[in-house]
Amino acid sequence: MSGEIPGGVPAEVPDDAMLQDIVTLACRAPSIHNSQPWIWRLHGPELRLYADYDRAVPVADPDNRQLIISLGVALHHLRVAAAARGLRIELTRLPSPPRPDHLATVQFVGGQTPTPADVERARAITERFTDRLPMGPAPDDRLGDLVDAVSARSRTRIVTLPADTHPTLAHASRISEFQRRYDATYHDELAWWTADDPDRREGIPPSSLTSASEADRVEVARDFPLVVTDHSRRPAVEVDHATVLVITGPGETTADHLACGETLSDLLLEATASGLDTCIISHVLEIEASATMIDNLLSSADPAQVLVRVGVGEGHRPPVTPRRPVGEVFSRM
Ligand SMILES: Cc1cc2nc3c(=O)[nH]c(=O)nc-3n(C[C@H](O)[C@H](O)[C@H](O)COP(=O)(O)O)c2cc1C
Missing domain, CATH: 3.40.109.10 (NADH Oxidase)
Structure with a gap:
């Protein structure tokens, strides 16, 4: 699918499998209590990120500060996932002030060859986990x-x-x-x-x-x-x-x-x-x-x-924490 981004450059939207792949990786993001307070919507050529306030943690996080931080993590994870798949993106943060739950719009602006660092960072998405055990010192x-x-x-x-x-x-x-x-x-x-x-x-x-x-x-x-x-x-x-x-x-x-x-x-x-x-x-x-x-x-x-x-947390790695199915958090408008 193609659309138009500001400046008149045609935007090429990746196919469904690629979109699902990068959104799935983005959703490996850590979130407060693993609440996963995100909604991803494909709107024409744009991928939009919305806050899902139904998944708030109101006692620990009454002003939703940590909820928004969690969404920032997911947004950066998406950038990393896209870069590793050879997709160039442009981000607009808080694009529609009247809708404060619309946190970002992602536009696909072409291809690029992933660098080894891009690939390494995307691999880190699947390797990272929250380590609550005692750790040895970081060099x-x-x-x-x-x-x-x-x-x-x-x-x-x-x-x-x-x-x-x-x-x-x-x-x-x-x-x-x-x-x-x-x-x-x-x-x-x-x-x-x-x-x-x-x-x-x-x-x-x-x-x-x-x-x-x-x-x-x-x-x-x-x-x-x-x-x-x-x-x-x-x-x-x-x-x-x-x-x-x-x-x-x-x-x-x-x-x-x-x-x-x-x-x-x-x-x-x-x-x-x-x-x-x-x-x-x-x-x-x-x-x-x-x-x-x-x-x-x-x-x-x-x-x-x-x-x-x-x-340094050698010697123990817990099973991977669960995430909601991508179909629950990602849809086309
Ligand atoms: C904003 C934010 C606050 C968090 N606060 C804590 C915390 O206080 N203590 C803790 O052990 N984990 C904390 N976490 C980690 C989450 O519990 C963890 O990311 C989530 O359970 C998913 O597990 P994973 O990171 O192993 O994938 C926090 C994560 C985020 C993004």
Whole structure:
């Protein structure tokens, strides 16, 4: 199918199989509680990305900040998938202000030969997973290269928290969980997204969560319902030595959150491609007291938007987390 993009250049829309392929890869994106709050629609020659607010996580994320960050991750995943398939695209973010749920329009503007880096990054989409076990330390040079490479491409800043901030981070993590100890609505919501049902195509399965003895070895982590087992995987790593990276940004508008999600995706995929493991951390930013503690660690005018533990997680890989069938999230108008 062909259409017209601004400037009069004909847009060639990939065939159905190719579109399904790149959307499927985009939907491997991580999302808050694996809620997958995205809708993809082919509208003439345009592929449009919409927010699905029915999949919001209103207690943990009352202002949908993390929902939009998740969509930014999916949008960047789509760019990576398209590049690896030899498709050149142009993105328009928030193209129709009267429809704030319409987050982006993708136009296909021709072909290009994928570079080895394009192919490697797309492979990272299928290799990446959220690693909640304790990790060994990331080598300093690899971490430095990662932060430099992603920062150079990003509108948002990435701050590497030095090891001596770890006690404050751990304290902030405990404070946020303590404040929620009696918040039944929060725990009900978390229980819903972590329900043990092998047929579910959303949420976080028990195989991706940790046992009590594993959770004890990672101080900066959301307290998910514990998996009842005597597992103590990755026993050689007695305590977590991951480095925490913080993506900061103005964080006031949907555009800010979308940009933050795109940077997050870039960071996760680049880390995976360079053999590092990652775990997104957001619970500390959901409570004002702990969010302020994190912001005070940053020499940044902008607040923290999302944190990522980065380390080396040899020796264990959980089964792949589920995703909704592509037919549920992608359709033609
Ligand atoms: C905005 C955002 C916030 C997240 N917050 C957390 C978190 O606080 N703790 C955590 O363990 N995982 C967090 N995750 C990871 C998701 O739970 C995970 O991506 C999802 O369950 C899918 O699993 P996968 O990443 O292994 O594919 C977050 C992901 C996103 C995009």
